[in-house]
Amino acid sequence: MITGAFLNPELKLGAQKSLKDMDHTSINMLQVEKNHVTSSSGSSHAQDKSIRWLKWAVAFCLILLFALALFIFWQLLRGGIPDKDKGEMDKHVGPNLVNDSKPKAHLTGTKQNDATQDLQWESKRGLAFLKNGMMYTNKSIVIPNEGYYFVYSQLSFRPPVTTCSDDKSISQSIMRSNSNYPEPEVILSGISFCTEGSKIYQPIYLGGLLHLKSGDRLKVNVSPITPVDTSVDHKTFFGAFLV
Template sequence: MGPVMKWLVISVLGLVVVVLSIVLALVWSMPDLPTTIKHDTVCLPNEQGKLICGKTPRILHDYLMRVISNEYERIKQEDEERQQKYLDENRVRLMAIYDKYYWEMKPAAKVTGKELPDLREADVGQEMTPIRVWRHGRELYDTSGFLRYGIRYRNGRLVVPVSGTYFIYSFVDFFEPCSPTTGKPNISDANKPIKHGVYKFNILSELETEIVSNLQPHTVSGNRYFNSYSSYVSSLADLKAGDEISVKVSNLTYLKYTRDNYFGLNLI
């Protein structure tokens, strides 16, 4: 065996020794798993980074739901920020190109009712609860609703793209169950009326104010089983770019038949 071959063999053996040493060091440095780990058990970090062990399906489900939810929220936030940045950067350019014709393309929107909204834990005990579920985007194709010229939909709210005076409106149907024996509503406080209103919120000021609202007192049912109320509100409001418009009601459970509900706005 020549000198070159000997040197090559020694080098290969040395490399093998180094690799084995690294693998051994990694094995020694790994944290010890609980001695109760079985073939159907897995260990994954929780939200605090602590290693949690349990049945593989449950641990994997919780871990994936948390990771996917966080990633979805991050992508959604980046998309909204990108859309707002594009609108802010191009508003002046569009005005310069189209001049008065740009203002003829007035922002307008109308979203329609979807399924019965869920009552969130944060809403419990609140005087007014926002309706966070409306048909929007492609869901409006087969309805009377629309989103035009910069109006954006976000978490049940309509976001205003430019400052100006807007006509704002909303319609909802209330369905209130009553006692068959007396015809009176099944409620604990009959003195608190049913309320329906439109509100505006601006993330810069972090203030929410009521624009317009309607109060409906509770009445004795004529058929002794239920009351049905229709509420329509509308108003003119001076809004700023970035204002978010939402609809709130005093009791979400009264929104039994939601497909005919709607709310919208348009720049005048």
């Protein structure tokens, strides 16, 4: 039997070297595995931290949206948008009609107390109004300031007691007068004939943009006056406003 004492020294040294190499290889493999485990653990920890931050961000956004909804609801309960915001909206939407100081008038038909051809009007009740210097006197709208005014009038008519004939008509005129004019002048006019099919008079609407002076008086003249329908405000009316 051959024992280790009789082995070739070179073989003995080679065997020792192989054992050392195997030990180094095992240590390196253990170190790599350890590093891999450490890296995987760190990556998982960072991912969990990112998810937690994302959850907090989403929760914060939801809280802000809920607070904004509560604020809007509270503003609506208080009466809507603040006045400052309303003013900003008025600049974009159009003129602020609440603060409009332009003269305007809208008169509605009323029962006639006489048989003259000049219609008299309601200036205060119902849909009627006088604003910013406009006056109504002696069946006339009195213009307070010189400028361009849109003047309008509509007359509606009741069905005749008997069937109207085709040769009958009703005429309407808007007259302007002033202390500087020798005679009243017609500024707008129209006419309605009895229609062949319905045998009733169709409404007359007049409207136009006119240059008027301070003190001008506008009056509506109709002939004949009897068929004029003044039963409701929206059938017969007369008005003017500064543009």
